[in-house]
Amino acid sequence: MDEPTKKRITIDPITRLEGHGKVDIFLDDKGEVERAYFQIPELRGFEVFSLGRPAEDMPQITSRICGVCPTAHHMAATKALDHLYHVEPTRPARLIRELVYNAFMLEDHALHVYVLGGPDFIVGPEAPPEMRNVIGVIGKVGAEIGLRVISTRRRVRELISHLGGKVIHPVLGLPGGVAKGLKKDEVAGFRQLAVDGLDFARFTLQVFKDIVLANPEYVALITSDAYTHKTYYMGLVDDENRPNFYDGHIRVVDPNGKEFARFREEDYTDHIAEQVEPWSYVKFCYLKKVGWKGFKGGIDDGVYSVAPLARLNVASRMATPIAQEAFEEYEATLGPRPVHHTLANHWARVIEMIYAAERMVEILDDPDVASDDLRNIPTATPDRGVGVVEAPRGTLFHHFETNPNGILTKVNLIVATQNNSARMAMSVEAAAKALIHGGIVSDGILNKVEMAFRAYDPCHACATHSLPGQMPLIVRVLERNGEIKQEFRR
């Protein structure tokens, strides 16, 4: 029997994401999608690079892995050093760390809403490609709002720079504390910044409501099967199961919303395992106690998700009042939780912007934020340390082991995109199968496939710079013998 003719569509590299990735879509002889693969490169050589170095260098080294979330790596590594050196940060130091961290979450989420993911909705998934970018967003929402986005991000980043030295390479965290605190006369100015940030986040929620939720087509898209998977969810929560970006217990709920696990970061290897697939360099994380069933989803498959949607799915409620109001509206519209709609990540992200800004205000109202009690000096012998934070893109683990002199003998990082990699692969395949029929592949259809993973805000490997600072999109349709039938460039 002749082998059926197969076509292959390649989206490479994935655009508008940081780093590089590729989507391969294989069509059968009827032009239906047989399989779709989402491929992301792995960090290359980082562990080898780190071994033999002093562990205390890790907050600086790991913050350079990625030009997108340096603060997340810096903070996870700092927390891993606390654990490694068996020292607790002072309360004021913890407040400073959490303040900087929430500032980072606010500005990073704003970037995604308006620049990376937002164009799909604010401009529209079927809009001409030349308009589906930040320029199109400004065209739609107006120059005044564009200026507000830029000025708010700039001011929030000034706070991070003030305490952390540099946004891109922060030098704030030390085991047991921080290198710099706030002076009493600096608090009022930063509090105003946080209040303005909150105002901006609430305004962003209104933009989302006016443009996305008021459009029945968009709501139908968000809730469609093409973008829905029933999986487990993971995120950091406080003692009352409210999301906290900086610290807490890792909570996992099953596809029905029932608590499946609740653990501390040092026990992560009891809960998370990694699966290698022949077609991808990335290792797919899954829940060890459920098992790997091969991208099936559901309660018997250990695939889980992290990031804003997951964080809201593991939460009992939000920890701040305005975010809670927004959360209730979200739940009333998309609930009952867990919400399984991948594109709901965008809405959840806006709710998290509100929480981040409110939490900044709370911290700046705490008298301890201007204390000079910034560090407990570690005295114990280092051995093993694990640190965790919620990065904008999801749960981030740093695991270091050292000899008694603090020299690294083991380094393991699980970044958010790894946690999400299995569900992202499922999302791309589901969207491709639902949207591509009869071999018809338009620009708008391909963009909707890309939307399936863009909602996760995946961050691939590292922020490598290559001029002209823009990644071309190449889409190829190939016969199985490799002959190119069609080629798109956009």
Add this chain to the structure above:
Amino acid sequence: MSEGGPPVLAPTKLLLALGNDLLGDDGIGPLIARVVAAQVGPEVEVVESGEAGLALLELLIGYEGAVIVDAIQTAEHPVGTVLVFGRDDFRRVVGPSAHYAGLPEVFDLAERLNLSMPRDLWVVAVEVANPFDFAETPCAEVRAAIPAAAARVRELLGE
């Protein structure tokens, strides 16, 4: 200018080094900038960044002139070649992007928002071989380009 005292001069020119100094050849931009930083006056602010897109816009606002130093992979020049681009080169070569805020989009956005961007902007780029693997120094061919690239940067800054 303040009255009754010496003038307080804010930097009017920006030297922006893009790249990750832990990613081998990708770190060439910061290395060039560190050489130049020791040779220029206070009117030049030197900034290192691993960012792109909107963050570039934020960094460029308010300067009269700017030079960006970075790694480039055209695969059309020998590794270590120093290339210089003007603002018009990028407009011509790249055009509007569907998905990503690169340098042309940054300027387009700035114009639409009526933001003050550098009138003079140049990009000095060194052709590189491997900007993807962790390494603390660029390869020898790329490092050999530092003196020539630094000289071009100084010249473009008018120093």
